[in-house]
Amino acid sequence: xxxxxxxxxxxxxxxxxxxxxxxxxxxxxxxxxxxYRQFPKQSLMLMATSNExxxxxxEQGVEKDKFLINHASLTLSTLTVTSAHPEDSSFYICSTxxxxxxxxxxxxxxxxx
Amino acid sequence: xxxxxxxxxxxxxxxxxxxTVYCNSSSVFSSLQWYRQEPGExxxxxxxxVTGGEVKKLKRLTFQFGDARKDSSLHITAAQPxxxxxxxxxxxxxxxxxxxTGTRLQVFP
Numbered sequence: 001x002x003x004x005x006x007x008x009x010x011x012x013x014x015x016x017x018x019x020x021x022x023x024x025x026x027x028x029x030x031x032x033x034x035x036y037r038q039f040p041k042q043s044l045m046l047m048a049t050s051n052e053x054x055x056x057x058x059e060q061g062v063e064k065d066k067f068l069i070n071h072a073s074l075t076l077s078t079l080t081v082t083s084a085h086p087e088d089s090s091f092y093i094c095s096t097x098x099x100x101x102x103x104x105x106x107x108x109x110x111x112x113x
Numbered sequence: 114x115x116x117x118x119x120x121x122x123x124x125x126x127x128x129x130x131x132x133t134v135y136c137n138s139s140s141v142f143s144s145l146q147w148y149r150q151e152p153g154e155x156x157x158x159x160x161x162x163v164t165g166g167e168v169k170k171l172k173r174l175t176f177q178f179g180d181a182r183k184d185s186s187l188h189i190t191a192a193q194p195x196x197x198x199x200x201x202x203x204x205x206x207x208x209x210x211x212x213x214t215g216t217r218l219q220v221f222p
Binding site: 006009032034036041042043044045046049091093095097101102104105106107109 | 146153154155156157158161199201208209210211212213214215217
């Protein structure tokens with residue numbers, strides 16, 4: 001089945017720095033990628049939808065200048081958390097829709113210290 | 114935006130007990146999916162229900178879709194420690210998958 005590879009799985013960064021999270025579709029072309037955020041003991045909240053070759057669509061309340069999304073190719077979408085703060089610490093997961101339904105990456109645990 | 118409320122939020126039970134998790138919406142679902150997520154991983158699809166009144170079984174798991182397609186339930190028979198995880202219902206909103214509030218299940222041996 002379709003595989004989505006997310007990297008890194010864990011990252012610790014200092015407050016004020018930026019972190020890039022990559023999501024790759026390994027055996028199919030992903031024109032659309034969804035980015036979710038999950039705080040401890042909570043559900044997944046959709047942050048934005050990235051579309052290959054065009055601007056991402058952000059959900060209400062998500063700062064587009066803070067969470068930069070780039071989807072420059074059909075196999076790679078990236079989420080950059082800029083000027084990270086401790087409150088950005090969370091589990092970030094990407095997902096894409098394939099012929100078999102939604103496929104999720106394994107997630108990135110971001111800790112901002 | 115469609116809101117999906119799950120209940121209970123947390124459930125802690127002994128191995129062998131039965132349990133039911135509920136998912137309710139303020140509006141009609143076009144279709145509904147149930148996922149299970151383990152810590153540090155992405156959610157894994159359990160089932161998709163589409164038709165009102167539909168019942169699907171997956172081993173010890175029984176999924177029911179309400180007649181009006183505004184609610185769904187997940188029943189687990191004889192729960193096992195391996196059932197421990199976060200159970201999420203999710204609804205399609207155009208192409209976007211919107212998740213419910215989640216039910217965290219802990220099954221003790």
